[in-house]
Amino acid sequence: MPDTPTHSPRPRLGVFKLASCDGCQLTLLDCEDELLLLGEQIDIVHFPEATSPGQPSGPFDVAIIEGSVSTPEQQDEVQAIRRNSTVLLTIGACATSGGIQALRNFGDHDDYRRIVYAQPEYISSLATSTPVANHVPVDFELRGCPINKQQLLELITACLRGRTPAIKNESVCFECKRNDIVCVAVTQQMPCLGPVTHAGCGAICPAFNRGCFGCYGPKESAATAPLAAQMLTNGQSDEAIKRAFRLFTAESEAFREESQRHE
Amino acid sequence: MSDEHTVSGEKTYKVDLLTRVEGEGRFHLKVKDNQVIESKLNIFEAPRYFEAFLRDRAIEEVPDIVARICGICPVAYQMSAVRALENGLGVTPSSAIRALRRLLYCGEWIESHALHVFLLHAPDFLGYDSAMAMAVDHKDLVERGLKMKKAGNALIECLGGRAIHPISIRVGGFTTTPRASALNALRDDLANALQDAIDTVTWTAALTFPDFNQAYTFVCLDHDQYPLEWGDAIHVSGSGRFPVEEFFDHSQETHVAHSTALQSHLRDGQTYLCGPMARLNRHHERLHPTARTALAKSGLSLPVHNPYQSIVVRAVELVHALAEALDLIDAYTQPEAAFSDYSPRAATACGATEAPRGLLVHRYQMGEDGLIKHADIVPPTSQNQAQIEADLVSIAPQLMALAHNDATHLCEQLIRAYDPCISCATHFLKLNIENVNAPS
Numbered sequence: 001m002p003d004t005p006t007h008s009p010r011p012r013l014g015v016f017k018l019a020s021c022d023g024c025q026l027t028l029l030d031c032e033d034e035l036l037l038l039g040e041q042i043d044i045v046h047f048p049e050a051t052s053p054g055q056p057s058g059p060f061d062v063a064i065i066e067g068s069v070s071t072p073e074q075q076d077e078v079q080a081i082r083r084n085s086t087v088l089l090t091i092g093a094c095a096t097s098g099g100i101q102a103l104r105n106f107g108d109h110d111d112y113r114r115i116v117y118a119q120p121e122y123i124s125s126l127a128t129s130t131p132v133a134n135h136v137p138v139d140f141e142l143r144g145c146p147i148n149k150q151q152l153l154e155l156i157t158a159c160l161r162g163r164t165p166a167i168k169n170e171s172v173c174f175e176c177k178r179n180d181i182v183c184v185a186v187t188q189q190m191p192c193l194g195p196v197t198h199a200g201c202g203a204i205c206p207a208f209n210r211g212c213f214g215c216y217g218p219k220e221s222a223a224t225a226p227l228a229a230q231m232l233t234n235g236q237s238d239e240a241i242k243r244a245f246r247l248f249t250a251e252s253e254a255f256r257e258e259s260q261r262h263e
Numbered sequence: 264m265s266d267e268h269t270v271s272g273e274k275t276y277k278v279d280l281l282t283r284v285e286g287e288g289r290f291h292l293k294v295k296d297n298q299v300i301e302s303k304l305n306i307f308e309a310p311r312y313f314e315a316f317l318r319d320r321a322i323e324e325v326p327d328i329v330a331r332i333c334g335i336c337p338v339a340y341q342m343s344a345v346r347a348l349e350n351g352l353g354v355t356p357s358s359a360i361r362a363l364r365r366l367l368y369c370g371e372w373i374e375s376h377a378l379h380v381f382l383l384h385a386p387d388f389l390g391y392d393s394a395m396a397m398a399v400d401h402k403d404l405v406e407r408g409l410k411m412k413k414a415g416n417a418l419i420e421c422l423g424g425r426a427i428h429p430i431s432i433r434v435g436g437f438t439t440t441p442r443a444s445a446l447n448a449l450r451d452d453l454a455n456a457l458q459d460a461i462d463t464v465t466w467t468a469a470l471t472f473p474d475f476n477q478a479y480t481f482v483c484l485d486h487d488q489y490p491l492e493w494g495d496a497i498h499v500s501g502s503g504r505f506p507v508e509e510f511f512d513h514s515q516e517t518h519v520a521h522s523t524a525l526q527s528h529l530r531d532g533q534t535y536l537c538g539p540m541a542r543l544n545r546h547h548e549r550l551h552p553t554a555r556t557a558l559a560k561s562g563l564s565l566p567v568h569n570p571y572q573s574i575v576v577r578a579v580e581l582v583h584a585l586a587e588a589l590d591l592i593d594a595y596t597q598p599e600a601a602f603s604d605y606s607p608r609a610a611t612a613c614g615a616t617e618a619p620r621g622l623l624v625h626r627y628q629m630g631e632d633g634l635i636k637h638a639d640i641v642p643p644t645s646q647n648q649a650q651i652e653a654d655l656v657s658i659a660p661q662l663m664a665l666a667h668n669d670a671t672h673l674c675e676q677l678i679r680a681y682d683p684c685i686s687c688a689t690h691f692l693k694l695n696i697e698n699v700n701a702p703s
Binding site: 017018019020021022023024025026027029030032033035036039044047048049050051052053054067070071074099100101103104107111112113115116117125145146201204205207208209210213215240243247248 | 283312
């Protein structure tokens with residue numbers, strides 16, 4: 001990650017939103033115990049959800065983007081943000097994998113427009129929803145739908161200190177084991193994407209008596225095929241397996257390819 | 264309008280980005296010879312097509328998917344969805360499960376209203392750009408809001424696993440229910456937050472409000488309790504009530520060129536207002552006694568017809584949600600079953616609940632195969648959108664006497680008073696007021 005420059009007394013932060021639900025940037029405001037301290041350490045110059053007026057032109061020492069690229073305007077916007085930023089971070093499943101709106105990538109965009117809008121010709125949007133990193137270089141991608149608050153604070157802190165964020169690339173299974181949660185896949189044969197899903201949520205679904213449904217997307221080297229084979233053995237249909245891999249991070253390579261194997 | 268702005272016969276007011284709302288947008292008001300000739304809420308949502316990709320998804324996936332419409336009020340989307348699906352499937356959750364859902368929903372009202380009152384709306388009244396800037400001079404106030412918000416989020420985390428996009432709501436109930444001890448552990452923070460909320464009613468009621476009383480048509484859910492997670496009828500002020508499943512017969516959604524959010528009107532073309540003011544005006548007698556007392560002491564006169572006063576109404580609803588949450592926790596015993604089973608069947612059904620920002624209606628058509636065939640979702644901000652445009656027309660005469668910045672701020676504050684959840688419906692809303700005087 002590039003060093004954060006020190007040309008101003010406090011680093012300048014910009015928070016941007018593309019196609020998204022606002023939940024990941026809300027995570028910043030959900031840092032109830034740290035928000036005011038954060039505001040003293042950094043200069044939040046653009047964060048339209050929380051501050052007036054926005055100064056979208058920069059320059060920014062750190063820019064954070066929530067949301068996917070899904071309109072022609074957003075294609076231009078990410079280029080401008082990248083040009084005006086030293087460090088670019090993307091947060092959440094939309095920004096890092098295209099989000100749930102990337103389900104359009106598997107269907108007919110014109111059909112989608114007609115289903116929702118009476119006057120589809122009024123609607124200007126791209127046929128695909130894609131992650132920011134498909135368009136510009138990104139310095140760090142923080143996964144999750146939504147992201148984890150502690151991981152966000154770690155990322156921002158690491159960024160300000162110029163060190164690598166301590167965010168592990170491991171599966172949800174590791175969090176489950178550490179939390180002493182009984183495996184719902186083994187003991188109840190529940191469909192669970194935990195073995196192939198990036199950690200970060202704290203394994204909340206198995207703790208709440210349900211299988212992981214993949215909010216954090218695939219971990220590195222995710223072995224999706226053996227998991228899908230086990231799901232078939234447990235009585236899941238190909239159609240259900242396709243749906244399981246085709247949800248919040250449908251456009252991520254590992255999950256996309258696994259879902260296509262069950263079409 | 265000051266003379267220097269009218270030399271050319273034209274005047275443009277402009278704010279490029281409306282801030283302290285969820286999502287982004289622009290507003291356009293054109294005035295000629297002191298007559299409003301155009302009032303538009305320009306909404307450039309990057310469409311996300313939820314209603315399209317819900318088709319052919321399994322019934323059990325719906326609560327997880329619709330949560331992603333909004334990161335601020337995911338519980339509301341989950342609650343309206345399960346109500347509609349359960350209506351279609353003939354499932355009635357037990358009273359214990361309903362109480363637990365109401366408790367979860369209280370958590371969302373608390374976090375959402377605290378966010379709006381303190382972090383988004385209060386800076387308007389005290390003259391700051393943000394809560395962070397406000398904290399320099401009013402640290403106690405901002406900390407009070409953050410503490411309240413945290414108490415609401417803790418409740419959602421306890422019942423739903425996490426504050427944003429909780430994971431425990433399912434058709435028929437919850438995936439699992441908490442131990443009473445887990446809820447009791449939240450009690451102290453909620454009780455402190457309740458006292459803070461009562462103080463907040465007093466504080467907000469003492470603010471100075473622009474004079475802007477309007478003859479609104481108010482629409483909200485009807486129920487024998489203060490409406491939240493349940494209700495089978497919708498009330499329209501001045502004309503009575505109708506069953507929730509007739510919502511689409513009484514309202515119409517239209518698609519206008521300047522908006523990617525569909526606008527709602529009643530069938531006769533009437534704009535209407537949903538949200539905290541509509542709920543309080545209709546149901547103030549059903550408030551928790553603690554909230555009724557706080558309301559009485561505030562001196563706020565009912566019915567409320569001034570949207571700028573909605574900050575007081577939200578504070579009253581904060582008291583209500585906190586007091587009711589404490590009662591629900593005190594009455595809680597862990598239910599034997601976390602959920603009721605169901606079998607898929609072909610059906611079409613509606614469900615409605617009261618999101619923090621107002622009435623949220625879902626309708627699903629489902630098949631015997633357990634898949635969704637058709638979905639309609641009407642968020643509160645879509646319903647309020649036409650009313651906001653009408654309000655901006657109504658406030659135009661007041662703008663003419665004000666300086667540019669003050670006029671702009673009055674409009675922004677008016678839009679913000681609705682707590683628009685633009686991300687639910689919209690994306691890019693810019694405030695742009697033009698006053699085009701008669702060309703010479």
